[in-house]
Amino acid sequence: xxxxxxxxxxxxxxxxxxxxxxxxxxxxxxxxxxxxxxxxxxxxxxxxxxxxxxxxxxxxxxxxxxxxxxxxxxxxxxxxxxxxxxxxxxxxxxxxxxxxxxxxxxxxxxxxxxxxxxxxxxxxxxxxxxxxxxxxxxxxxxxxxxxxxxxxxxxxxx
Numbered sequence: 001x002x003x004x005x006x007x008x009x010x011x012x013x014x015x016x017x018x019x020x021x022x023x024x025x026x027x028x029x030x031x032x033x034x035x036x037x038x039x040x041x042x043x044x045x046x047x048x049x050x051x052x053x054x055x056x057x058x059x060x061x062x063x064x065x066x067x068x069x070x071x072x073x074x075x076x077x078x079x080x081x082x083x084x085x086x087x088x089x090x091x092x093x094x095x096x097x098x099x100x101x102x103x104x105x106x107x108x109x110x111x112x113x114x115x116x117x118x119x120x121x122x123x124x125x126x127x128x129x130x131x132x133x134x135x136x137x138x139x140x141x142x143x144x145x146x147x148x149x150x151x152x153x154x155x156x157x158x
Contacts, residue, residue: 008093011023011024011027014026014039016043017046017057017058019058021058021061021062021065021096021100022042022046022058022061024096024097024100025042025061025100025103025104026038026039026042028100028101028104029041029042029104029118029122041117041118041119041122042119042122044117044119045118045119045120045122045123045126046058046061048119048120048123049061049123049126049127052123052127053127060126060130061126063130064103064126064127064129064130065096065099065100065103065129066099067129067130067132067137068098068099068102068103068129068136068137068139068140069090069095069096069098069099069140070090070095070098070099070140070143070144071089071090071095071144072087072088072089072090072143072144072147073087073088073090073098073143073144073146073147074086074087074088074143074146074147074150075088077153084150084153085146085150085153086150086153086154087147087148087150087151087153087154099136099140102135102136102139102140103122103125103126103129103136104122105135105136105139106125106134106135106136106139107121107122107124107125108121109135110124110125110135
């Protein structure tokens with residue numbers, strides 16, 4: 001059991017774009033504590049997005065994340081010995097963290113034959129999310145489809 005409310009950590013904005021979303025993306029993409037390598041790849045991906053789309057990379061990233069964010073998800077709820085998957089709306093902080101997590105996971109899962117670096121994979125996943133396709137979008141669709149299927153248990157939510 002927890003003692004008291006949890007404190008949310010404040011994340012400093014990244015130095016190049018002064019954006020908390022980019023800082024979170026760098027932190028999620030980081031592996032083995034190598035933040036410099038992660039930030040290089042993310043900044044390279046944002047530069048490639050700027051050259052490809054001729055738009056501001058922050059707005060493109062925000063639009064892609066907005067299309068990935070889930071509105072509802074299922075949470076397990078134990079009632080009378082049975083566990084029900086109860087659909088619940090997703091809070092804003094969790095929406096952003098799920099969207100970034102799914103984006104990075106989908107980018108990592110791409111094959112290496114077509115894409116050489118993580119930045120290429122990230123650019124590909126962001127542009128496909130803008131079009132409404134890609135692995136991260138399909139993950140959001142699966143989560144929302146599961147919530148729709150379990151809509152009958154919505155009355156068990158507190």
